[in-house]
Amino acid sequence: MKRFLKVIKKTFVVLLSLILIMVIIGYFYTKQPQFGALPEGKRLELVKQSVHYKNGKFRNLEEKPVISPGHNFITEIWKSLVETYPNTEPVDVLPSVKTNLKSIPPDHNVIVWFGHSSFFLQLDGVKILVDPVFSGKASPLPWGVKAYKGSDIYTVADMPEIDYMLLSHDHYDHLDYETVKALQAKVKFVICGLGAGAHYEKWGYQPQQIIEKDWGDKLEVRPGFAIYAENTHHAGGRGFTDSQALWLSFFIQSPSMNIYYSGDGGYSDRFKKIAAKYPPVDWAIMECGQYNEAWQSVHELPEEVALATTELKAKNLLPVHHSKFTLARHPWNEPLNRIYTLSQSKDYRLATPMIGEIVRLDDHTQSFNQWWKNIK
Known part of the structure; x- marks a missing residue:
């Protein structure tokens, strides 16, 4: 039993370490320029003066959940990652016009x-x-x-x-x-x-x-x-x-x-x-x-x-x-x-x-x- 608990503990530590490493990598990756910047200083003060900025973020005029009633966020993520759907992108080259x-x-x-x-x-x-x-x-x-x-x-x-x-x-x-x-x-x-x-x-x-x-x-x-x-x-x-x-x-x-x-x-x-x-x-x-x-x-x-x-x-x-x-x-x-x-x-x-x-x-x-x- 003690050996089993040691294996579980070791596995947990490894998983926790991997998650921590991924978070650290993700944090530093988002510091690349393509991620842009958050408002700060005078810009942030102007943001905070907006009546649409409440509790640390901008809000819609009407608060409602992103995921519609009857649907589940985790289920939707799973569908997008695992399930396949037909014809989601064209096989052919799309026609176009190159206008000057x-x-x-x-x-x-x-x-x-x-x-x-x-x-x-x-x-x-x-x-x-x-x-x-x-x-x-x-x-x-x-x-x-x-x-x-x-x-x-x-x-x-x-x-x-x-x-x-x-x-x-x-x-x-x-x-x-x-x-x-x-x-x-x-x-x-x-x-x-x-x-x-x-x-x-x-x-x-x-x-x-x-x-x-x-x-x-x-x-x-x-x-x-x-x-x-x-x-x-x-x-x-x-x-x-x-x-x-x-x-x-x-x-x-x-x-x-x-x-x-x-x-x-x-x-x-x-x-x-x-x-x-x-x-x-x-x-x-x-x-x-x-x-x-x-x-x-x-x-x-x-x-x-x-x-x-x-x-x-x-x-x-x-x-x-x-x-x-x-x-x-x-x-x-x-x-x-x-x-x-x-x-x-x-x-x-x-x-x-x-x-x-x-x-x-x-x-x-x-x-x-x-x-x-x-x-x-």
Whole structure:
């Protein structure tokens, strides 16, 4: 019996030692630059002044669990790690268009989508780049999530000079260290949530380049052109400490038109409130992908995307957050198939461009193909 207890004790010590070693390795690994930085000093004091920062972290307007009722966190982790699901990424190379962004006339109002949630917007001569990820990955780990074949054809070198780079939140599939660091010389200003400026400053951006906003804040770009930071129901974080940088959606109001970008987040009544607060939405750029009923509190299902677009009273819908990275268990093309079917009976027009295809925002007659239909 004593010998048995000694074996158990020795095994326990070994396991505890291994866990301690892994924690130490993990701690030092997260000190690498791609993990960014936490707000401190004056930035942290500004964070603490926000009414949305409570008990050491930013909070959603409505507190609710990430995992939906009827689902179990451990079970969901197990499913993701052990079980396999069909068609979660394409076998074929995705079709795309390599548009010369630098040659687009400045008086053309356009969007060029780069896959997932990255897109270039030129509106009334202002050049805006949103959530750019050009490194080919959505993870800080070398073996992490990789971009689909054909979906990563754009690089930082392809970008023109950018007036404003917008960040919805600091998760890796939206804030990419390699991309953002390489863009620094091309970007005049960054607009991000409170606290997120710490990442940019660590990566070489000058304080005067960084504009941090709380929900409801406004930035006057020029007369008649404003960018508003609005709320969404999500979270943030890049290391062991979560939600130290605020997550945003954006309402962009220009002399020509109004554009709303949802960022990531589950369905809430914010869409009705946006419609009531701002002028009519001409284009809604909505998260539609990487969802699951187990975590729909933080990522909308396609049915909720269609409903939200209707509640926004938007004239046009451009679905994003799909066709580049596998971050959920659904088939890679399911978001497009579902939103296409759901949109047939709606008042808004659905735009489904290929990666790199120019979307002419003023052209109400532009048509889009179901480019994903014959892709395996």
